[in-house]
Amino acid sequence: MDHSVNRREFIGTAAGMAAGMVLPEAVRGAGIGERDIRLGIIGVGGRGQHLLGMMLRQQGAQVPAVCDIVPQRADQAAEIVAKGRGKRSETYTKGPEDYLRMLQRDDLDAVVVATPMQLHAAMSVAAMRAGKHVLSEVAAACTLEECWDLVRAVEETGKTYMLSENCCYVRECLMLKNMIERGLFGKITYAECAYVHDCRVLSFNPDGSLAWRGRLHVDFIGNLYPTHSIGPIAQSMGINRTDRFASLVAFMNRPEGHAKYAAERFGKDHPSSKIKWQAGDSCNALIRTEHGAVVDIRYDTSSPRPVVSTTHYLIQGTKGVYVFDGQRIYIEGRSKANTWEQSLRYLEEFEHPLWKQWGKEAGDSGLVGGDYMTTRAFIEALRAGTKAPIDVYDAVVWSSLMPLTAASIRAGGQPQAFPDFMKGATTRKSS
Ligand SMILES: NC(=O)c1ccc[n+]([C@@H]2O[C@H](COP(=O)([O-])OP(=O)(O)OC[C@H]3O[C@@H](n4cnc5c(N)ncnc54)[C@H](O)[C@@H]3O)[C@@H](O)[C@H]2O)c1
Structure with a gap:
């Protein structure tokens, strides 16, 4: 077919x-x-x-x-x-x-x-x-x-x-998606997401030679790990369903983190301290959707920070806002005026149907249950003969952030259009 x-x-x-x-x-x-x-x-x-x-x-x-x-x-x-x-x-x-x-x-x-x-x-x-x-x-x-x-x-x-x-299968991400689909936030106009995770230790093998993650920072520039941040945001915004990513602009700062880390860990005369890193420590991009929403996305895996959370998400709609940091939510007309609420108190009312169905088995199987849910979704799709829930079009649109941010950075921040991988098949009407 x-x-x-x-x-x-x-x-x-x-x-x-x-x-x-x-x-x-x-x-x-x-x-x-x-x-x-x-x-x-x-x-x-x-x-x-x-x-x-x-x-x-x-x-x-x-x-x-x-x-x-x-x-x-x-x-x-x-x-x-x-x-x-x-x-x-x-x-x-x-x-x-x-x-x-x-x-x-x-x-x-x-x-x-x-x-x-x-x-x-x-x-x-x-x-x-x-x-x-x-x-x-x-x-x-x-x-x-x-x-x-x-x-x-x-x-x-x-x-x-x-x-x-x-x-995409983390319980809170799915609750947010459910809330958006049920209109709680009105029309989504803006989102922020980030993957900020100090992974410097993983960039090197124990002898100081480059591991594959480190090699990425030498061979490529831009957002080198975009899907953890953009995935849940894209699914909440109906990207490839009711809207599409149109273009982006990107900048990166200079690379400092890996060189400093290598010199301190392996010594300044070690070959790893002489590596010419290409990717900046932080890549920041702004994506515009066809329906005029904007997404602010950041990637940084080479700056020191405690590993409390590796991702950051914020969704702003015409009726309210959801911020993952501190689990805060504000819904105009529902929350007390001008006051943040604790978002998880909405779980009872807005738990996603998938979590109701598989949540018990998922438990905390890694990434707060997301790993079990992802493999289960794949197996279920194969059993039923359905398309995958995160299919090739989602995969390539999210992953194309890596080459597109690189192209924008190389062009001094010039906008880059997203290829139309679905060849015009995206539903164009507003969500
Ligand atoms: N979704 C997540 O939360 C998450 C978390 C960690 C890693 N990852 C992804 O998983 C992948 C693996 O990461 P990892 O941390 O396990 O890395 P890793 O280095 O521990 O594992 C990669 C494995 O691939 C093997 N390998 C390399 N070349 C091969 C080849 N040609 N044929 C067969 N095997 C080969 C290596 O020997 C190694 O055992 C990466 O793409 C990473 O981005 C995802």
Whole structure:
């Protein structure tokens, strides 16, 4: 079935509007049904092993194959599977291309891609072209070319592709989305979001050489990890549903954090202290939507700060405002005049249907339940044969922030248009 047509038909319906981005969309063919779902995992480092644990909590999820360039990690993962399912996964550890051998198996329905970000798009495309559905870790892609490759692979293979954006499934984010859809904030006019997380320690291997996160700051500039911040905001604003991101402008400051950290940790004569960092410590961008809302988004992973919360969100509508920091809410006519309320007191009335349904199992499974919910949503979509709730169009629009902020910075802050990945299929009417 042609995806864009399917989506266009779907988003015009009341059911589509209610489903938004977090529930499976229109039925697109026979699903896997109740039989076991067979998964392979590419990259079983920190995140891959965590997602493996989440998958093993899903009923009927089997993991017959895992792949990593570090054999010890693949063995650890295979052992986790042996404990959970009574049979070890087969391991693929013969180098960076060995995942292609795993993809040749005809007993895998889907793969989870949890390798370094620079590899996600190529691996996801290869998986879909080998007939596998994909759950990809964030971000989906690093360049616009990769974004288009993903769109083409989904449209040409008809496979289900989902971005594993767990922040979208955090209980408070889903409550906010529910409140917005029920009109509590009126029309959304403005939002702020940020990923501000001191990750300097993760940029280096113990010997001081660059780890993949550090390499990002040498090879790229701009917002290098946009989806945790933009995902929940985009879903609350109906991006790709009732509005679309039109353009952005971006600036970055100079890089200081990594160099200072490397000199202090490894010594000023160590090669890591001589690295020429390209990405500034902070990238700040403003996005304009087609319907005239503005989103202010920031990224900073190389400045010192305590890890209390790694994300920041604020949503402003014509009737009220929600601020995640301090869990504050103000609804004109409902809150006491000129007074903040504690937002979580709205949970009873505005708990999202998904949290009512799966919340107990999700518990605090990582990122306040978001990890369980994300993997469950993927499994449910495969079983039902629906499109993924965070589909390839969401994935590439959110991930394109990385190349678009870079392009704007290089052009001295000039606006950059978002590519129309959905080829005009976004519903244009106001939310
Ligand atoms: N959603 C979240 O909250 C969240 C949290 C952490 C990380 N992530 C994402 O998950 C991904 C992995 O992050 P991580 O922290 O686990 O990193 P990691 O370095 O711990 O794990 C990556 C793994 O991929 C393996 N790998 C590298 N190249 C490979 C190849 N060609 N074939 C097979 N395996 C290969 C590495 O050996 C390593 O084990 C990243 O994209 C990151 O952005 C997401």
